[in-house]
Amino acid sequence: MKRGLTLGVLILMVFLAAKLPDKIWHQPQHFPKPAFNFKERPLEMAKVQLGRYLFYDPILSKDNSISCASCHSPYNAFAHTDHTLSHGINDQIGNRNAPALFNLAWQKSFMWDGAINHIEVQSLAPITHPKEMGENLADVLTKLRQSSFYKSAFKQAFGDTLISSAQLLKAIAQFELTLVSANAKFDQVIQGTDTFSLQEQKGLAVFNQYCKTCHPAPLFSTYEFANNGLAPDSLLQDVGKVRISQLAADSFLFKVPSLRNLTYTYPYMHDGRFKKLGEVLKHYEKLFPLTSNNKSDLLAFLQTLNDKVFVFDPRHQFPKIILEANEGIKD
Amino acid sequence: MKKLVCIWLLFTSASIKAQDSLYIKFVPIFNQFQVEPSQTYPYLKDSISFQSLKFYIGHIQFFKGEVLVASAPETHYLLNFEESTSQLIGLANKKTFDRISFELGVDSATTVSGALSGALDPSLGMYWTWQSGYIHAKIEATLYSKEAQKTELILHLGGYKQPFNTLQKLQLSLVQTDTLSIGIDLTNLISSALALPQNQVMSPKPEALILSKQLANAFKILAK
Numbered sequence: 027m028k029r030g031l032t033l034g035v036l037i038l039m040v041f042l043a044a045k046l047p048d049k050i051w052h053q054p055q056h057f058p059k060p061a062f063n064f065k066e067r068p069l070e071m072a073k074v075q076l077g078r079y080l081f082y083d084p085i086l087s088k089d090n091s092i093s094c095a096s097c098h099s100p101y102n103a104f105a106h107t108d109h110t111l112s113h114g115i116n117d118q119i120g121n122r123n124a125p126a127l128f129n130l131a132w133q134k135s136f137m138w139d140g141a142i143n144h145i146e147v148q149s150l151a152p153i154t155h156p157k158e159m160g161e162n163l164a165d166v167l168t169k170l171r172q173s174s175f176y177k178s179a180f181k182q183a184f185g186d187t188l189i190s191s192a193q194l195l196k197a198i199a200q201f202e203l204t205l206v207s208a209n210a211k212f213d214q215v216i217q218g219t220d221t222f223s224l225q226e227q228k229g230l231a232v233f234n235q236y237c238k239t240c241h242p243a244p245l246f247s248t249y250e251f252a253n254n255g256l257a258p259d260s261l262l263q264d265v266g267k268v269r270i271s272q273l274a275a276d277s278f279l280f281k282v283p284s285l286r287n288l289t290y291t292y293p294y295m296h297d298g299r300f301k302k303l304g305e306v307l308k309h310y311e312k313l314f315p316l317t318s319n320n321k322s323d324l325l326a327f328l329q330t331l332n333d334k335v336f337v338f339d340p341r342h343q344f345p346k347i348i349l350e351a352n353e354g355i356k357d
Numbered sequence: 358m359k360k361l362v363c364i365w366l367l368f369t370s371a372s373i374k375a376q377d378s379l380y381i382k383f384v385p386i387f388n389q390f391q392v393e394p395s396q397t398y399p400y401l402k403d404s405i406s407f408q409s410l411k412f413y414i415g416h417i418q419f420f421k422g423e424v425l426v427a428s429a430p431e432t433h434y435l436l437n438f439e440e441s442t443s444q445l446i447g448l449a450n451k452k453t454f455d456r457i458s459f460e461l462g463v464d465s466a467t468t469v470s471g472a473l474s475g476a477l478d479p480s481l482g483m484y485w486t487w488q489s490g491y492i493h494a495k496i497e498a499t500l501y502s503k504e505a506q507k508t509e510l511i512l513h514l515g516g517y518k519q520p521f522n523t524l525q526k527l528q529l530s531l532v533q534t535d536t537l538s539i540g541i542d543l544t545n546l547i548s549s550a551l552a553l554p555q556n557q558v559m560s561p562k563p564e565a566l567i568l569s570k571q572l573a574n575a576f577k578i579l580a581k
Contacts, residue, residue: 147489
């Protein structure tokens with residue numbers, strides 16, 4: 027009897043372990059197949075948690091003052107609303123508006139100009155940028171190796187206390203891949219558990235007429251690159267993707283952002299020049315014949331793309347354990 | 358300074374059976390001198406010193422005729438001339454071969470494979486962080502001129518996407534010995550780079566492509 031019970035518990039544990047990946051990440055039914063290969067690189071809870079610690083820990087920056095979350099706050103759908111441009115060490119201001127981080131598994135390239143080709147190497151850019159974290163990988167690894175907290179967390183995640191740059195980068199990527207926004211009202215309507223109001227329906231019609239080519243549902247972006255007619259900022263002189271590709275055809279092309287979570291992710295555009303959606307629509311009046319009613323209806327529809335469940339998901343928020351690790355402060 | 362008196366062996370197809378392990382030694386050369394850190398070498402009326410010489414060598418394969426007979430155990434090696442040991446690649450190989458092929462740089466498929474380790478660890482200073490991609494070859498030198506200010510030459514040659522994929526594929530015919538010495542004669546490359554309007558090439562672009570092809574041509578089998 028006792029042996030049978032033990033066997034039963036073991037089977038249950040194996041079953042739960044097999045089901046674990048579903049709890050970390052799941053494919054929303056109405057989403058396309060992700061670009062990231064989860065079969066090849068499955069998410070693991072210990073790595074995701076380590077990535078979460080690292081994402082929120084300013085230890086990654088030169089003076090231990092700036093974390094990934096400094097510019098990618100969970101309450102802003104992992105964007106940044108205090109400044110038009112990113113804010114780095116020594117109160118430096120960067121060159122671009124920090125983009126919102128969600129649904130990264132569906133993206134083939136990263137940054138406004140697509141400079142980064144894989145999510146696992148994305149965090150190298152902000153860590154080493156002199157106006158962002160201003161650090162180098164070797165020094166980050168030295169700091170992490172001196173931390174008993176991280177020795178333990180890396181051991182749990184990777185089975186050793188080596189703490190290599192590949193482990194560091196993979197862990198951050200694993201956490202970022204869990205940032206899936208698929209629980210807005212729009213998603214509930216698609217799944218048949220909610221309905222649009224009359225104004226939202228009208229807004230959807232406006233959206234379908236003018237916006238969906240570059241911002242198709244359900245991701246609300248092609249994640250391709252486009253010139254939406256913005257005049258270059260005279261101070262920044264940002265030329266967009268051509269800086270990376272050196273191809274004239276890529277001049278002033280920037281990555282099309284998703285229209286999900288716009289309420290949380292202001293300011294808008296690659297240089298954060300618009301603080302309000304009304305200003306964005308005013309810009310698009312130059313391209314499309316939008317009436318006042320069109321704009322009101324469209325704004326109503328865009329509200330249905332705000333994913334409060336995602337923004338306030340406790341699994342993505344600040345892990346208080348790193349306070350204890352860095353400052354000896356207990357919860 | 359060790360002056361090389363060497364005879365280039367070009368397109369030699371003779372083969373000798375290796376006894377034990379095989380070593381490939383890469384030897385940087387400038388103006389017939391073997392380049393070593395902290396040394397100054399004559400160049401026209403001026404002199405030059407090298408601060409950094411690093412190269413990625415990938416997918417080393419050995420052929421007998423058209424038949425692949427052996428491959429290096431690691432996909433990529435980072436040669437760093439500040440570390441003399443990295444210039445010597447050891448291979449357990451007892452096969453007979455008459456041709457070696459390898460890549461100068463890191464191929465596109467590898468470059469889009471996320472965070473890598475070993476020789477491809479991005480912390481080794483050969484990965485661009487502001488954009489994805491490895492620096493295939495890093496050459497940093499200073500030209501000291503009597504008539505002008507010193508010139509800093511910085512060549513970070515890389516690029517994995519067309520039209521600026523700067524990866525170079527090389528094939529060298531050889532006489533098989535226990536240690537293959539492959540010279541990298543930088544003389545022409547440095548001359549070309551110094552003739553550029555700007556002496557820094559640090560991103561994938563036409564100049565990087567031209568210089569990468571020139572660098573590939575600098576690899577030659579050295580006489581034993």
